[in-house]
Amino acid sequence: MKFRFPVIVIDEDFRSENISGSGIRDLAEAIGQQGMEVIGFTSYVDLSAFAQQASRASCFILSIDDEEFGAGSDAEVEIAVASLRAFIAEVRKRNIDIPIFLYGETRTSRHIPTDILRELHGFIHMFEDTPEFVARHIIREAKKYLDALSPPFFNALVNYAEDSSYSWHCPGHSGGVAFLKSPVGQMFHQFFGENMLRADVCNAVDELGQLLDHTGPVAASEQNAARIFNCDHLFFVTNGTSTSNKIVWHSTVAPGDIVVVDRNCHKSILHSIIMTGAIPVFLMPTRNHYGIIGPIPKSEFSLEAIRKKIEANPFARNAKNKKPRILTITQSTYDGVIYNVEQIKDILGNSIDTLHFDEAWLPHATFHEFYKDMHAIGEGRERTDETLVFATQSTHKLLAGLSQASQILVQNGTGRQLDTHRFNESYLMHSSTSPQYSIIASCDVAAAMMEAPGGRALVEESLLEAIDFRRAMRKVDAEFGDDEWWFKVWGPEKLAEEGIGEREDWVIHPQDKWHDFGQIESGFNMLDPIKATIITPGLDIEGDFAEFGIPAAIVSKYLAEHGIIIEKTGLYSFFIMFTIGITKGRWNSMVTELQQFKDDYDQNLPLWRVLPEFVKKHRQYERVGLRDLCNQIHNMYREYDVARITTDMYLSNIETAMIPADAWAKMAHRDIERISIDEIEGRITAMLVTPYPPGIPLMVPGERFNKTIIKYLQFARDFNTAFPGFETDVHGLIKEQENGVAKYYVDVVYESLS
Structure with a gap:
C-alpha cells in the first residue's frame, strides 16, 4: 500500500534557468525516478502554515545558496539565517523526527549556526556527488522516518490488508467482495473504498x-x-x-x-x-x-x-x-x-x-x-x-x-x-x-x-483558534456598536490581545459576573477555552427576558441549512467545539454565517427564502418572516418563564422512593402504568426523564415527580403543539395521538390503591 508523503524542496531557484536551478531539478528528478514524489517551492511563504506540511512530507530539503546567503550584506545573511531558524523551529514544534536536509553549492556547514545544525539529518554539497547517489541517501532517511510512523496495531492492520489473504471468516462481505456482486453493493464499495473493507476483519486473525x-x-x-x-x-x-x-x-x-x-x-x-x-x-x-x-x-x-x-x-x-x-x-x-x-x-x-x-x-x-x-x-x-x-x-x-x-x-x-x-x-x-x-x-x-511534541502543538493550536474566534466575535460586536444586537460568546470578560494569554484568565472566581454560579471557591474550577457557548439575544444570565429575542433553535436550523452543524442547542445558546480538526476557515465561516443571519433577521426575510428545506416539511411557516418567528417563540418562552423553570427543575428537591434498579425491575416486569402528565404528581418514574436540551437526565427511575418538573413537561406539550418542527424533545415523555390531539404520558410504577 503506497502512502503519499512527498519530499518537499524549498529553493528560490527551483524553477530558475541557472546552474543552481538545474542542479536541484536534477536531484528532484533522481528522487522521482526511484519512486518518491517531489514537490518544489520557491519560498517559505507563511512559516506556520508551511511548517504544517510536516504532516504530509517525508522530508525537507532547504537551500542555503539563496541570494541572501550569497552576496548579500551581513544584515541580509542574518535575516536569512533567522528565517531558516524560524522555519525549522516551527517544524520541530510539531515533529522532532522528520528529516531535514540543507544543501548548497558554495556555502557549507561552517556558515550555519550550531543550533540549526543539530536539527539536521544531513548536509548536501551540490555537484560533489551524482544526483542519483544523493537521492538514495535522502530516500533512505525518508523511508526510515516513514517506517517508524505507524503505531503497532495500525501497522499490523495495514500489513494484513496488503497481504491480500483469502478470507474464510466473518464478516461475510469477505474483504468487500460480497459488495461487488450487487449494484447497490458496488456503490457502497466505491464510497468506502477497498482499504476500509479489507481491514474489516474477524478477531480470529492471529497476527492482529x-x-x-x-x-x-x-x-x-x-x-x-x-x-x-x-x-x-x-x-x-x-x-x-x-x-x-x-x-x-x-x-x-x-x-x-x-x-x-x-x-x-x-x-x-x-x-x-x-x-x-x-x-x-x-x-x-x-x-x-x-x-x-x-x-x-x-x-x-x-x-x-x-x-x-x-x-x-x-x-x-x-x-x-x-x-x-x-x-x-x-x-x-x-x-x-x-x-x-x-x-x-x-x-x-x-x-x-x-x-x-x-x-x-x-x-x-x-x-x-x-x-x-x-x-x-x-x-x-x-x-x-x-x-x-x-x-x-x-x-x-x-x-x-x-x-x-x-x-x-x-x-x-x-x-x-x-x-x-x-x-x-x-x-x-x-x-x-x-x-x-x-x-x-x-x-x-x-x-x-x-x-510529544506534536500533541502539545495540536492542543495549543486548538486553544489559539478558540480564543481567536472569541476575539473575532468581540470585534464584530464592537463594530456594530451599542445600537445593534449581536451574539456573545460565554466566558471570562478578559481576553489576551494575542496568543493564549494567562491560564488565570480562565479560572472561575466567585466575584466574576460572567458565570452566575454563586459563591464557589476560587481556583477549584476553570473554563476550557476550546468549548465555546454562543449566547443569542433575548435572555440575560439572571433569567430575565428582553423585549425581543432570538431563540437558539432557529439559529441552529439556519446554520444547518447553510452547511454548519453545531453540537448542542439550548434556549438562547448553542455550543461549538474547537477540536484539533477545526481550522481558521471553519470558524471564520461561522462568523460570516452569523452575520448573514443578522442581516436576514433585520430584514425579516420570509422563511421560504432563508430556511427552504425546513419550510418544505412545514408549510405553515412559508409566509412567516424570520424575525416574526423569533418573536413568536420568544414570547412563548417569556410567557412560561421557561428559563427559570428549567433551572428550578434541575435544582429542585426530588424525593427518592425506590432504588433505581428496583424501579427498573418494575418496568421490566410491566408492573407499571401510563399516566397523563397532568396526573403524575407524587408518582414514581419507571424511566429516565431526559429533556433535550440539554440532554442531561432530570429524573432517575425510582424518583417522584414534583410540581416544578410537571410544569416543565406541560410547557413542552404546549410548545410542541404551537411550534411543530421546533419540538422540545424529552426522553421518557410519551406522545400519543387521540382524536387528532397530541396527549403526553409517562410510565410510572404501578401503585395499588389499597
Whole structure:
C-alpha cells in the first residue's frame, strides 16, 4: 500500500534557468525516478502554515545558496539565517523526527549556526556527488522516518490488508467482495473504498492480536497509548465512552453499594447505577439561567457533606457498608467547566474505593500545561494509597478517533494495583466479540498523533483558534456598536490581545459576573477555552427576558441549512467545539454565517427564502418572516418563564422512593402504568426523564415527580403543539395521538390503591 508523503524542496531557484536551478531539478528528478514524489517551492511563504506540511512530507530539503546567503550584506545573511531558524523551529514544534536536509553549492556547514545544525539529518554539497547517489541517501532517511510512523496495531492492520489473504471468516462481505456482486453493493464499495473493507476483519486473525484479552499488536498499542497518556494502564473501547463507563462500574460496584455521583452526569452513569443495583447519593452542581451547568461546589466533596447525604437517603443510611464504593464526576461539563482533580484527590483519597472521572470531553488536557491539575491522570501526579483512579475518554470527540472510539485510563494507588484479570471480566461483559478493527486502529493512531511534541502543538493550536474566534466575535460586536444586537460568546470578560494569554484568565472566581454560579471557591474550577457557548439575544444570565429575542433553535436550523452543524442547542445558546480538526476557515465561516443571519433577521426575510428545506416539511411557516418567528417563540418562552423553570427543575428537591434498579425491575416486569402528565404528581418514574436540551437526565427511575418538573413537561406539550418542527424533545415523555390531539404520558410504577 503506497502512502503519499512527498519530499518537499524549498529553493528560490527551483524553477530558475541557472546552474543552481538545474542542479536541484536534477536531484528532484533522481528522487522521482526511484519512486518518491517531489514537490518544489520557491519560498517559505507563511512559516506556520508551511511548517504544517510536516504532516504530509517525508522530508525537507532547504537551500542555503539563496541570494541572501550569497552576496548579500551581513544584515541580509542574518535575516536569512533567522528565517531558516524560524522555519525549522516551527517544524520541530510539531515533529522532532522528520528529516531535514540543507544543501548548497558554495556555502557549507561552517556558515550555519550550531543550533540549526543539530536539527539536521544531513548536509548536501551540490555537484560533489551524482544526483542519483544523493537521492538514495535522502530516500533512505525518508523511508526510515516513514517506517517508524505507524503505531503497532495500525501497522499490523495495514500489513494484513496488503497481504491480500483469502478470507474464510466473518464478516461475510469477505474483504468487500460480497459488495461487488450487487449494484447497490458496488456503490457502497466505491464510497468506502477497498482499504476500509479489507481491514474489516474477524478477531480470529492471529497476527492482529486480540482486543478482548489484550494480546499481540493490540496490547502493544494499548501499552504505547498508556505511555503517551502517562497512565499505568490503558484499554481501547470500540463502542463509546458510554460503554467505558459501564466497564469501570461493573468492575467495582455491586448491588447495595453506595455510590457518589454528579447529579448532572451522563445517562450512561445512571444506566450503570441501574445495572449494578447501586444506591446513588448525588452531588448537586450549580446552574445559571442560560441553562449552563456549573461546577459542584467544593464543599459538596467534603466527607462530612457526603455522610450527611448518606444519612438523608432512606436506602443509603441502612446500607451494610457506609463507605462509598465509587465517586463519578463529569470532568468537563458539556460547556467546558472542569475541576481541579488534585484537590478532589486530597479531600477524598482513601475515603472512597474508586475515583472515576468521566473525561469524555477532555482527552486533550494531559498534553498541555494550560490544564495542569485540571484532568484526572498525568505525568508526575500524586497517588493515593488505596484508591484507584479511572478516567474514561472519548477519543472521537476532541482527538482524531473514529466515532465510538474510546479508552479507559487507570492510575494505580501506591498500595493498590489494578487486577487486570478481574477487570477484564467486566471488559468482556460489555465488549462485542466482533470489534470493528478500524475503530481500534483509530484509537491507536489518535494516541500516536499526541506523541510529544506534536500533541502539545495540536492542543495549543486548538486553544489559539478558540480564543481567536472569541476575539473575532468581540470585534464584530464592537463594530456594530451599542445600537445593534449581536451574539456573545460565554466566558471570562478578559481576553489576551494575542496568543493564549494567562491560564488565570480562565479560572472561575466567585466575584466574576460572567458565570452566575454563586459563591464557589476560587481556583477549584476553570473554563476550557476550546468549548465555546454562543449566547443569542433575548435572555440575560439572571433569567430575565428582553423585549425581543432570538431563540437558539432557529439559529441552529439556519446554520444547518447553510452547511454548519453545531453540537448542542439550548434556549438562547448553542455550543461549538474547537477540536484539533477545526481550522481558521471553519470558524471564520461561522462568523460570516452569523452575520448573514443578522442581516436576514433585520430584514425579516420570509422563511421560504432563508430556511427552504425546513419550510418544505412545514408549510405553515412559508409566509412567516424570520424575525416574526423569533418573536413568536420568544414570547412563548417569556410567557412560561421557561428559563427559570428549567433551572428550578434541575435544582429542585426530588424525593427518592425506590432504588433505581428496583424501579427498573418494575418496568421490566410491566408492573407499571401510563399516566397523563397532568396526573403524575407524587408518582414514581419507571424511566429516565431526559429533556433535550440539554440532554442531561432530570429524573432517575425510582424518583417522584414534583410540581416544578410537571410544569416543565406541560410547557413542552404546549410548545410542541404551537411550534411543530421546533419540538422540545424529552426522553421518557410519551406522545400519543387521540382524536387528532397530541396527549403526553409517562410510565410510572404501578401503585395499588389499597
